[in-house]
Amino acid sequence: MSWFLNFMNSSIGKKMQMAITGILLCLFLIVHVIGNLVLFAGPNAFNTYVEALSSVKPLVRSLEVVLALMFIWHIFNGVRLTIENRKATPEKYLMNKAAENSKLTSRTMGLTGSLIFIFLVTHLGTIWRLFQLEHGGGKFYDIVISGRFGFNNIYYTLIYIFAMALLGLHLRHGFQSAFQTFGWNHSKYKPLISGVAVFFWLIIPLAFMSIPIYFGLLGGGN
Amino acid sequence: MNVTLKVWRQSNSQSKGFFSIYNVSDVSEEMSFFEMLDMLNESLVEKGEEPIAFDHDCREGICGTCGVFINGRAHGPISGITTCQLHMRRFNNGDTIIIEPWRAKAFPVIKDLVVDRTSLDRVMMSGGYVSVNTGGTPDANAIPISKVNADEAMDAASCIGCGACVATCKNSSAMLFVSAKVSQYALLPQGMIEKKIRAQNMVDSMDEEGFGNCSNTYACEAECPKEISVSHIARMNREFFKASIS
Numbered sequence: 001m002s003w004f005l006n007f008m009n010s011s012i013g014k015k016m017q018m019a020i021t022g023i024l025l026c027l028f029l030i031v032h033v034i035g036n037l038v039l040f041a042g043p044n045a046f047n048t049y050v051e052a053l054s055s056v057k058p059l060v061r062s063l064e065v066v067l068a069l070m071f072i073w074h075i076f077n078g079v080r081l082t083i084e085n086r087k088a089t090p091e092k093y094l095m096n097k098a099a100e101n102s103k104l105t106s107r108t109m110g111l112t113g114s115l116i117f118i119f120l121v122t123h124l125g126t127i128w129r130l131f132q133l134e135h136g137g138g139k140f141y142d143i144v145i146s147g148r149f150g151f152n153n154i155y156y157t158l159i160y161i162f163a164m165a166l167l168g169l170h171l172r173h174g175f176q177s178a179f180q181t182f183g184w185n186h187s188k189y190k191p192l193i194s195g196v197a198v199f200f201w202l203i204i205p206l207a208f209m210s211i212p213i214y215f216g217l218l219g220g221g222n
Numbered sequence: 223m224n225v226t227l228k229v230w231r232q233s234n235s236q237s238k239g240f241f242s243i244y245n246v247s248d249v250s251e252e253m254s255f256f257e258m259l260d261m262l263n264e265s266l267v268e269k270g271e272e273p274i275a276f277d278h279d280c281r282e283g284i285c286g287t288c289g290v291f292i293n294g295r296a297h298g299p300i301s302g303i304t305t306c307q308l309h310m311r312r313f314n315n316g317d318t319i320i321i322e323p324w325r326a327k328a329f330p331v332i333k334d335l336v337v338d339r340t341s342l343d344r345v346m347m348s349g350g351y352v353s354v355n356t357g358g359t360p361d362a363n364a365i366p367i368s369k370v371n372a373d374e375a376m377d378a379a380s381c382i383g384c385g386a387c388v389a390t391c392k393n394s395s396a397m398l399f400v401s402a403k404v405s406q407y408a409l410l411p412q413g414m415i416e417k418k419i420r421a422q423n424m425v426d427s428m429d430e431e432g433f434g435n436c437s438n439t440y441a442c443e444a445e446c447p448k449e450i451s452v453s454h455i456a457r458m459n460r461e462f463f464k465a466s467i468s
Binding site (some may be wrong): 003006007010011012013014015016045050081084085087088089090091092093094095096097098099102103106107109173177180181182183184186 | 226228239241292293295320322326327328380390392393394395397423425426428429432433434435436437438439440441444452453455456457458459460461462463468
């Protein structure tokens with residue numbers, strides 16, 4: 001087992017853990033956004049969908065445990081890497097024109113990640129918690145568009161839109177970066193990876209944003 | 223032309239450094255950056271002051287000895303060159319030029335702009351060689367090597383170990399340097415035999431030296447005077463992974 005621990009604690013091993021958990025979290029986003037888009041089909045469709053999920057609770061709960069582990073792993077590892085990297089650079093330059101040699105999104109992964117984490121905590125504490133407390137009665141749609149923690153609350157709506165923009169920036173760097181870390185940097189597959197990356201960093205955040213924009217800002221669903 | 227220099231001065235590795243300001247006049251735009259520093263140093267010596275220490279050797283961009291951070295960029299504002307290849311015509315009359323040593327925990331300052339890069343030497347000692355018996359010099363073309371591999375190995379081998387990749391990386395990661403060395407051998411028949419153990423040992427050594435972790439900003443590729451590609455980092459990641467699991 002020592003070879004395994006050596007790998008996990010090596011710089012490249014830690015990067016690979018970041019990449020694997022990151023890609024798995026990206027896959028979760030697909031499932032999540034599809035569920036959200038059901039809101040556009042109206043209250044009945046959305047409530048039926050959420051109740052259908054409730055009927056397979058053991059499966060949902062086990063997947064939630066895996067998901068939580070992925071999040072914790074990704075965040076813990078990210079914090080660990082950030083601390084180590086700070087230690088490796090004890091003195092900063094008086095002048096550093098980083099913008100001339102790298103993209104802002106690649107240099108702010110810790111910042112965007114931390115802000116997304118804050119959003120995640122508020123998200124779990126509000127909509128997710130209310131969904132757990134709700135049993136039947138078809139109130140799920142109402143929770144989402146309510147003025148309390150739903151999209152009729154302008155602050156919640158704006159925070160949600162902002163958080164999804166941050167998610168887009170995080171994945172702008174994160175998605176393609178994961179493949180470089182796996183060692184899949186090849187002129188043949190680069191266009192494919194960049195193409196799929198657009199789906200994750202642009203299309204998915206926009207799809208998430210479409211809901212607060214429609215229900216919150218444009219007054220849809222009322 | 224006249225320029226104002228803001229230069230990092232530090233008398234030894236233990237002492238605290240500071241920025242000193244020097245006004246240098248009558249600088250010719252044909253001068254190299256180092257010739258301008260030489261001129262300043264001569265005037266400092268005449269005045270009985272300590273000249274500015276900076277690393278340099280070949281002054282033709284091939285040895286990898288020189289390297290300072292100039293106005294926020296490793297090797298200065300022009301991409302694809304070492305500091306010694308930078309000329310004063312790249313600056314304007316009246317410019318203030320900030321000159322700093324490479325900053326990284328693994329590159330402690332020895333004096334002024336000179337840093338200790340022996341950490342890179344120790345990484346090389348851990349695997350940057352071929353130790354199998356390859357016999358005498360074979361006839362030309364006796365060992366078939368594809369043009370693609372030969373070119374890629376040569377691109378990797380053009381690394382001069384100047385440390386700009388580490389200096390510019392926000393994490394002080396040495397991944398571009400180490401991966402160039404891993405690649406240069408892994409692509410050729412003589413080096414291929416030990417590619418797994420080499421990747422393992424060189425990455426272990428890199429981690430021990432206190433370099434940071436790569437976060438794929440690709441600043442290293444942008445600042446490398448030899449324009450070495452980050453695709454070599456991807457190759458090292460593959461080799462290290464394969465070496466770890468088998």
